Amino acid sequence: MSARREFAETLATGLASYGPAAFIEFDRKWFSGNDIAAYRATLDDALDRAGVRPGEPVGVVVRNRLPHAAALLNFISSGRPVVMVYSYQSPTAIAADVQRLRLAAVLADPEDWTDPVVAAARGTGSAAISLTSATVDTLHARGAAISDPVLAEAGIHVLTSGTTGAPKRIPIPTAVLAHTVLSMTHGHQLFADDPPDLVFWPFGSIGVCQLLAAPFVGKRMVLLEKFTVAEWVRAVRTYRLTRTAVQPAIVRMLLDADVDPADLSSLQCVVGGSGPLERELREEFERRFGIPVLWAYGATEFAGSICAWTPDLRARWGAEKLDSSGRALPGVEVRIVDADSGREMPTSAVGLLEARVEVMGPHWQRTTDLASIDSDGFITLHGRADGAINRGGFKVLPETVRRALLAHPAVLDACVVGVPDRLLGDVPFAAVELRHGAPAPTEDELKALVRDTLPSHHVPVAVAIGTLPRNAAMKVKPADVAAWYRPR
Structure with a gap:
């Protein structure tokens, strides 16, 4: 067949x-x-x-x-x-x-x-x-x-x-969907007598395969039209879920809402992807709730995740490799190549990530993500190559500036984009969303934080404070953030 x-x-x-x-x-x-x-x-x-x-x-x-x-x-x-x-x-x-x-x-x-x-x-x-x-x-x-x-x-x-x-x-x-469904669970085997999965990912993206996973393995399913902390927590608490999926924005929202850890006590782990999750945020979530976070990396073009953490990997390597997105999943090969020559890069070198998914054919697919692979096969992402800002000849990676801003205790999330400048070509502009009830930092304070952490060309020309614009998949929309910028 x-x-x-x-x-x-x-x-x-x-x-x-x-x-x-x-x-x-x-x-x-x-x-x-x-x-x-x-x-x-x-x-x-x-x-x-x-x-x-x-x-x-x-x-x-x-x-x-x-x-x-x-x-x-x-x-x-x-x-x-x-x-x-x-x-x-x-x-x-x-x-x-x-x-x-x-x-x-x-x-x-x-x-x-x-x-x-x-x-x-x-x-x-x-x-x-x-x-x-x-x-x-x-x-x-x-x-x-x-x-x-x-x-x-x-x-x-x-x-x-x-x-x-x-x-x-x-x-x-x-023919590819069986791989996709398996990758959505990060390689975990699901059983029919488990509690139901929680599904709320927008059907407009690869999240449709969360929908397929339930009948594929005979599980019940909770479908949320949109994510709210209250409804998510209700489902976890009511049905004693043992695992569910999260996104970076959801991790931040759960922490910001001061959810009672007892309401999530049934969770053995949460799995996630669809964007980078900073080590500090992961550690804060795990300290607060006592629930391991198993992250992954994938894309629609790969028909799902291509690498992930599993419970076994976490037990062996968790203490030393938490900045990574795990190892390649079965049926997937990964490599790092030089952006200009296409030459494969040595272990731990940073370059463009390429992947070959067995069920999708023999061809390597190149991403625009900068990554490295260490000697144990763990993949670490370093930002997007196509999002680099050229500030008068100095390269600025938005994710690097974003991580610096996230170090401020009042900052819940941040986005950094390039905006036009008459003299320098492009310059970094930042927008931050604050934790609920946190004292608002000044723009100068946030700039100083970046200046103290990174070379001066990384300092944003301006920092706006507000609720970050997101799409249906709860990802921040860089183009909408850039529209906030007003040249001075």
Whole structure:
């Protein structure tokens, strides 16, 4: 049996196994496997009546809601190609996406079926399907839409998080999804009698594979439409979760909210990724809650994580390698190369990270992340090469300045970006978000902190204080931070 067919069948079998038992909790209500199956059947009937044939690609304007979860599970388990459309954008931008994709059908929440989006679907001949928790409504049937043949390949076409520009659509074939699901758990084996996983990652990015992981291994799932400390803690406390996933922003929010450690006492570990986590923040979290943090590194382009910490690695190496993102996962090779020559770099040298994921083919994929690999195979990230600021010929890595700012006890998070300067070309500008109730430092105090830690060309030209702008994946948006800058 092909890997593509094997994954789809495993997922379909997992979905069928729930029956009348609880499957997904959403909005504090449990839905059974039969509830989800009934919704999927209604969806298939609506597509059939709208003239959409089996196997034709469809698009979903994704939201973290039950109908969208049911639709995604339905399409992937049946082998229908599904294309993700970013919901956190303007109606005009969604309409442009629909017009460009020319899919057999587009499915969206009623709030996303604005006049421009309806007009775009009608104009391209895409069937328009409206999803609510109770019904599946056909706004209009399929016309003469002819989509790009690439989009007709089975699997998911997912969106990157869009922190460094417009989100990019990356195809992940069905045959690759087993690797993706495993990498989402950082190589941990999950068992059906474990408490449910907690899932809240936006479906618009690689987080859709958190959704697939539950039926793939037969687990229940708690689905949050968006992250809030109160709802996250409620789920952990109520269902005695033993493991769940976090992001850097969530680690900071939990610490800032002064959560009672007793509420999280069931957690044996938290796993995370989607951005760097500073050693100081990890240590603060572990001191406060007594829960090991197992970090990872990956990207949508790699169909998941490529390296991670596991409990065994943590037990052996945790005391001495916590700045790293762990070792390469099974089926993944990594190396460091020189940015100009492409030559492989020696052990511990800093260069561009490349990875080769076995199920994705024999080719090495180059990232724009600076990294090093030590003699024990642990990978440490050093920032993004494409984000380097050239200040009059002096290179400034934003992550280096950010780490200096995070050393201030009042700073919860920070972002450093390059902004134009008439004389120097680019200069660093910083924005910081403060801990709740912390005395606000002055701009001069924050600049002095950087000046005392780093060479003078790293000192930001200005430091703003406020709530950092984030996207749906809770990552800070550098472009929006740069818009805060006002030349003096």
